[in-house]
Amino acid sequence: xxxxxxxxxxxxxxxxxxxxxxxxxxxxxxxxxxxxxxxxxxxxxxxxxxxxxxxxxxxxxxxxxxxxxxxxxxxxxxxxxxxxxxxxxxxxxxxxxxxxxxxxxxxxxxxxxxxxxxxxxxxxxxxxxxxxxxxxxxxxxxxxxxxxxxxxxxxxxxxxxxxxxxxxxxxxxxxxxxxxxxxxxxxxxxxxxxxxxxxxxxxxxxxxxxxxxxxxxxxxxxxxxxxxxxxxxxxxxxxxxxxxxxxxxxxxxxxxxxxxxxxxxxxxxxxxxxxxxxxxxxxxxxxxxxxxxxxxxxxxxxxxxxxxxxxxxxxxxxxxxxxxxxxxxxxxxxxxxxxxxxxxxxxxxxxxxxxxxxxxxxxxxxxxxxxxxxxxxx
Amino acid sequence: xxxxxxxxxxxxxxxxxxxxxxxxxxxxxxxxxxxxxxxxxxxxxxxxxxxxxxxxxxxxxxxxxxxxxxxxxxxxxxxxxxxxxxxxxxxxxxxxxxxxxxxxxxxxxxxxxxxxxxxxxxxxxxxxxxxxxxxxxxxxxxxxxxxxxxxxxxxxxxxxxxxxxxxxxxxxxxxxxxxxxxxxxxxxxxxxxxxxxxxxxxxxxxxxxxxxxxxxxxxxxxxxxxxxxxxxxxxxxxxxxxxxxxxxxxxxxxxxxxxxxxxxxxxxxxxxxxxxxxxxxxxxxxxxxxxxxxxxxxxxxxxxxxxxxxxxxxxxxxxxxxxxxxxxxxxxxxxxxxxxxxxxxxxxxxxxxxxxxxxxxxxxxxxxxxxxxxxxxxxxxxxxxxxxxxxxxxxxxxxxxxxxxxxxxxxxxxxxxxxxxxxxxxxxxxxxxxxxxxxxxxxxxxxxxxxxxxxxxxxxxxxxxxxxxxxxxxxxxxxxxxxxxxxxxxxxxxxxxxxxxxxxxxxxxxxxxxxxxxxxxxxxxxxx
Ligand SMILES: [Cu+2]
Numbered sequence: 054x055x056x057x058x059x060x061x062x063x064x065x066x067x068x069x070x071x072x073x074x075x076x077x078x079x080x081x082x083x084x085x086x087x088x089x090x091x092x093x094x095x096x097x098x099x100x101x102x103x104x105x106x107x108x109x110x111x112x113x114x115x116x117x118x119x120x121x122x123x124x125x126x127x128x129x130x131x132x133x134x135x136x137x138x139x140x141x142x143x144x145x146x147x148x149x150x151x152x153x154x155x156x157x158x159x160x161x162x163x164x165x166x167x168x169x170x171x172x173x174x175x176x177x178x179x180x181x182x183x184x185x186x187x188x189x190x191x192x193x194x195x196x197x198x199x200x201x202x203x204x205x206x207x208x209x210x211x212x213x214x215x216x217x218x219x220x221x222x223x224x225x226x227x228x229x230x231x232x233x234x235x236x237x238x239x240x241x242x243x244x245x246x247x248x249x250x251x252x253x254x255x256x257x258x259x260x261x262x263x264x265x266x267x268x269x270x271x272x273x274x275x276x277x278x279x280x281x282x283x284x285x286x287x288x289x290x291x292x293x294x295x296x297x298x299x300x301x302x303x304x305x306x307x308x309x310x311x312x313x314x315x316x317x318x319x320x321x322x323x324x325x326x327x328x329x330x331x332x333x334x335x336x337x338x339x340x341x342x343x344x345x346x347x348x349x350x351x352x353x354x355x356x357x358x359x360x361x362x363x364x365x366x367x368x369x370x371x372x373x374x375x376x377x378x379x380x381x382x383x384x385x386x387x388x389x390x391x392x393x394x395x396x397x398x399x400x401x402x403x404x405x406x407x408x409x410x411x412x413x414x415x416x417x418x419x420x421x422x423x424x425x426x427x428x429x430x431x
Numbered sequence: 432x433x434x435x436x437x438x439x440x441x442x443x444x445x446x447x448x449x450x451x452x453x454x455x456x457x458x459x460x461x462x463x464x465x466x467x468x469x470x471x472x473x474x475x476x477x478x479x480x481x482x483x484x485x486x487x488x489x490x491x492x493x494x495x496x497x498x499x500x501x502x503x504x505x506x507x508x509x510x511x512x513x514x515x516x517x518x519x520x521x522x523x524x525x526x527x528x529x530x531x532x533x534x535x536x537x538x539x540x541x542x543x544x545x546x547x548x549x550x551x552x553x554x555x556x557x558x559x560x561x562x563x564x565x566x567x568x569x570x571x572x573x574x575x576x577x578x579x580x581x582x583x584x585x586x587x588x589x590x591x592x593x594x595x596x597x598x599x600x601x602x603x604x605x606x607x608x609x610x611x612x613x614x615x616x617x618x619x620x621x622x623x624x625x626x627x628x629x630x631x632x633x634x635x636x637x638x639x640x641x642x643x644x645x646x647x648x649x650x651x652x653x654x655x656x657x658x659x660x661x662x663x664x665x666x667x668x669x670x671x672x673x674x675x676x677x678x679x680x681x682x683x684x685x686x687x688x689x690x691x692x693x694x695x696x697x698x699x700x701x702x703x704x705x706x707x708x709x710x711x712x713x714x715x716x717x718x719x720x721x722x723x724x725x726x727x728x729x730x731x732x733x734x735x736x737x738x739x740x741x742x743x744x745x746x747x748x749x750x751x752x753x754x755x756x757x758x759x760x761x762x763x764x765x766x767x768x769x770x771x772x773x774x775x776x777x778x779x780x781x782x783x784x785x786x787x788x789x790x791x792x793x794x795x796x797x798x799x800x801x802x803x804x805x806x807x808x809x810x811x812x813x814x815x816x817x818x819x820x821x822x823x824x825x826x827x828x829x830x831x832x833x834x835x836x837x838x839x840x841x842x843x844x845x846x847x848x849x850x851x852x853x854x855x856x857x858x859x860x861x862x863x864x865x866x867x868x869x870x871x872x873x874x875x876x877x878x879x880x881x882x883x884x885x886x887x888x889x890x891x892x893x894x895x896x897x898x899x900x901x902x903x904x905x906x907x908x909x910x911x912x913x914x915x916x917x918x919x920x921x922x923x924x925x926x927x928x929x930x931x932x933x934x935x936x937x938x939x940x941x942x943x944x945x946x947x948x949x950x951x952x953x954x955x956x957x958x959x
Contacts, residue, residue, distance in 0.1 A: 077891065077892045077893065077894050077895045077896075078876075078895060078896075079876065079879075079880040079892060080876045080879065080880070081876075081879050081880075082812055082879040082880075083880075083881070092808070093808055093809050093811070093812060096806060096808060096809050097803065097806075097809045097812070100802060100803045100806055100809070101803065104799035104802060104803065107763075107799075108795065108796070108799065111766060111767070111770055111795065112792060112795075114770050114771075114774060115770045115773060115788075115791065115792070118770070118773040118774045118775070118776065118778070119773065119778060119780075119788070122709075122773065122774065122775055122776050122777065122778055123777070123778045123779070123780075124710070124777045124778060124779045125779070128775075128776070128777045128778070129777055130709065130710040130711040130775065130776045130777040131711060131775040131776070132711070132712070133714070133775075134711070134712040134713065134714050134715070134716070134772075135714070135715060135716075135717075136715075139771070140715055140718045140764065143763065143764060143767045144760055144761075144763075144764055147759065147760055147763045148757075148760050151756045151757070151759055151760065151802075154756070154806060155752065155753055155756055158752060158806045158807060158808055158809070159749055159752070159753075161808040162745065162748060162749060162752070162807050162808045163745060165808055165811070166745040166748075181585075209494070210494055210495055210888060211494065211495055212494040212495070212496065216493065216494070216891060218891065219890075220493065220890055220891050221493075221888060221889065221890045222890050244580075244585065245578075245580055245581040245584075245585050246578055246580075246581065246675055248740060248814075248815060250883070252812060252881045255811060255812055256811070257740050257811045257812065257814060257815075258740055258742065259740050259741045259742060261669075261675055261676060261741060261742070262580065262669045262670075262675060263669020263670070263674060263675070264669070264674070264675075264676065264742065266741075266742035267742075280881065281881075281883050281886075282883070283814065283815040283816065283883040283884075284578075284815060285504070285573065285574045285578070285581065285884075285885045286581065287504075287572075287581060287585060288500045288501050288504065288572075289500060290500075290504075290883075290885060290886060291500065291883075291885075291886030291887050291888050291889070292500075292888075
């Protein structure tokens with residue numbers, strides 16, 4: 054702690070200079086890269102200027118009175134204290150100004166709500182603390198789905214190494230979208246409420262569990278657009294960025310083709326026959342990356358919080374229970390739900406692995422197709 | 432003659448304050464209770480301020496330096512809860528207790544024992560709330576708006592204590608409000624018609640109705656949470672057929688009137704102070720009353736503007752946008768009236784007036800950003816960013832809190848019989864004024880540039896304004912220790928104050944001695 058503080062204070066001057074160089078003095082809302090974001094920006098500026106004008110008038114009169122009508126200058130107070138005409142004027146004039154803003158705003162709002170004629174749809178699901186993007190497609194085998202995690206290293210956050218320019222705003226895999234295309238978003242959440250925001254698109258919509266919200270955008274210019282989750286969603290709320298990469302439709306098609314290919318391969322992998330040895334081999338690597346942090350590489354766990362899987366009666370008992378806890382986690386404990394995090398192949402592999410590794414030797418196996426059926430049934 | 436003297440002494444024996452601690456425990460005297468409310472709220476102000484200092488220290492530079500994200504979330508939550516329910520609301524109740532009976536020529540509050548109860552349950556509520564910070568799993572960490580399911584399924588175990596604390600605070604507020612309504616409606620001196628009441632009394636009457644209407648809704652919401660957490664109901668759990676959005680509708684049906692609960696009494700205070708130091712009657716008294724009433728009415732039909740991004744259908748969205756923008760009209764009327772009161776007055780700038788003037792300017796700036804936030808399509812860009820943080824801190828700190836400070840400086844001579852030191856008062860004002868603007872103005876820029884609220888760490892482009900904001904925060908925070916010093920110094924060693932220390936002041940409270948005797952208006956005053 055002490056050391057960290059010291060480092061922090063030493064880093065301060067460098068940081069200040071660094072941020073100067075990065076022009077960290079942005080005062081206003083970005084104009085964005087969509088027609089809607091431009092309209093929103095104009096509306097923002099209109100309201101702002103209306104406020105400025107009213108402010109100058111009101112504060113002008115106030116400061117004038119404070120200067121001219123002060124006792125020390127010998128001002129004697131007048132006695133007027135009522136005037137229906139004046140009151141009426143300053144009720145009706147502001148009302149008219151507000152009416153003007155309201156009409157303009159209502160049109161923009163209606164536009165934002167019009168999701169008709171979308172050319173493609175991306176589903177956005179909030180998780181504690183990452184996003185899952187799914188490109189809806191008629192053919193389920195080629196549906197592209199992936200998680201988008203913050204890519205900033207925790208050492209940067211803990212001030213142990215220098216921060217890179219996109220600190221906290223970098224993800225391992227961004228949402229890729231084509232320019233000039235009407236994209237519809239469907240937003241929901243798997244746990245608490247999150248909110249998906251990309252300032253440059255003027256799109257912000259809450260991802261609420263049990264509810265499917267809609268939004269849309271047409272991006273005019275290629276580029277990388279960054280945003281963040283804006284609804285407090287727990288511990289790592291500050292660490293779930295949103296990155297949208299807009300590319301030309303041709304580039305997008307190429308990207309999508311590659312992703313669909315991967316999806317198809319995955320589907321094939323799910324459908325094909327698996328031998329015990331293959332599952333064990335794949336299972337070991339899945340286990341080591343996804344489970345070993347808590348249950349240890351040798352399955353010995355870390356008592357009392359993380360149970361041992363080696364020799365566990367639970368792991369060697371009813372296979373459906375084992376699959377269930379892997380898919381759905383356990384409420385009220387640290388055991389996460391892997392339903393959406395692991396593919397069917399990986400789930401089958403890791404289940405088979407833990408039932409047979411380290412001398413657990415149950416001797417049975419479960420195939421990816423079985424997992425698919427179980428997931429479909431739940 | 433002898434009998435008269437005797438009677439007088441007799442009076443004192445029975446009706447003077449009791450001695451020692453029991454005076455404060457058992458008191459039913461509106462002045463004692465008012466004093467306790469005010470000290471309690473100041474203690475909470477310092478506590479909530481300490482939490483804010485932790486927040487600003489962590490946000491001084493990017494990266495995590497001082498606290499973990501878990502603890503950071505507890506700080507933002509506790510800061511909000513303590514400031515809203517512990518500092519601002521009790522301060523206004525304290526002022527109401529002290530001033531309303533004296534302003535309407537009543538001997539005391541209508542329900543004095545209930546008055547004692549409504550104060551004394553508060554310390555327990557806050558002890559309970561603050562104790563959660565030391566519990567396993569930590570205190571409430573879901574923001575002062577405690578949205579479900581983060582506050583139910585995903586909440587720390589201490590949430591049950593939080594719910595209980597909110598219940599007690601709610602009970603206290605409802606009792607306080609009933610008492611104020613009963614006092615104003617029944618105990619006015621003969622001749623004190625409704626339209627002669629000082630605006631502070633009017634605004635509190637309307638505020639009380641808001642409290643009575645919405646506090647039960649808050650109690651309902653937290654009870655539903657309690658059932659979701661412990662009794663397997665699913666009011667707010669989508670998996671069980673409930674809806675997290677229901678929570679927000681209920682919360683903001685309480686929450687929006689709540690923000691007016693925290694500002695209407697401030698309007699009353701400023702409407703007393705500006706005429707006093709402009710030496711000119713308040714302009715448009717009756718329009719002030721009607722404007723307050725309209726604001727109160729509108730406050731019930733605008734709650735959706737806190738929820739523009741949750742996916743309300745177009746018509747609902749448009750309705751909430753229009754109704755919210757409408758509030759700007761009566762609010763504008765108030766500001767115009769205050770400014771016109773100053774126009775062609777004969778102004779002096781003692782500390783209460785300085786705070787009142789700063790209130791008018793800075794509250795109006797908060798009102799401007801409020802109007803901007805009301806424009807639904809643009810709110811998508813502002814919502815849950817530092818722009819919102821800047822907005823509501825402008826209306827709450829240089830708004831509500833400055834009005835309370837103005838009130839303290841204005842009426843302290845009446846309460847204590849002693850005058851504060853004017854130079855020190857002005858130093859306190861200028862430090863607060865400069866501090867508060869350095870603290871909150873840059874937050875507008877942060878929000879517009881895209882910094883979300885309630886994050887313990889931020890992207891590098893937000894560094895400069897966060898540093899500036901933190902420096903302002905420390906300045907503002909430290910200045911409040913000066914305030915404490917000034918008040919204590921006045922009470923123990925201030926110069927004796929006359930019955931009416933402000934030559935332009937109006938109202939019955941200035942017709943009694945300073946300090947105000949323990950009992951005032953035992954026989955009602957004559958009002959012409
Ligand atoms: Cu989130």
